[in-house]
Amino acid sequence: MPFYSADSFVPDTSLGFLSKRVFQSSVLALEPIFAAEGTTYIQWSAMVLLWRGYADTCVALARELCHDTGATTRLIERWKAVAGWNERGARTIAESSSSD
Structure with a gap:
């Protein structure tokens, strides 16, 4: 039996x-905390991605x-x-941030 059916799907x-709404509500609640530190949720997310090594280029x-x-x-x-x-140059973001 499928979780959703065409007849009952809303x-x-x-x-x-609902999960998107929870995420959006969380971001709205966190933004004032980040603002007090001079950053935003998206900036913090990017910094964590760089720090954890999940991304090292703009792409x-x-x-x-x-x-x-x-x-x-x-x-x-x-x-x-x-x-x-x-x-500016061909270095990765992580290289640029660690040497500057």
Whole structure:
């Protein structure tokens, strides 16, 4: 017997919809905490991905964050502006952050 059936399926009560709502509520609750530290949830998520070694390039970071590369590039550019990074090159993100 399938969990959902075409006759009884209601998107508002599906597990996917409800889990997304829990995630969104969590992010909304966490944003003030991150803001007090001068960062955002997405910036913190990116930093953790870099720290844990799950991503070391802009493309890998975008893939892990489920963002497009343009948004991820803007995120990195904001970090560079805040941290005073001004170097560009073929190095990975992790190499850039550890040597600057």
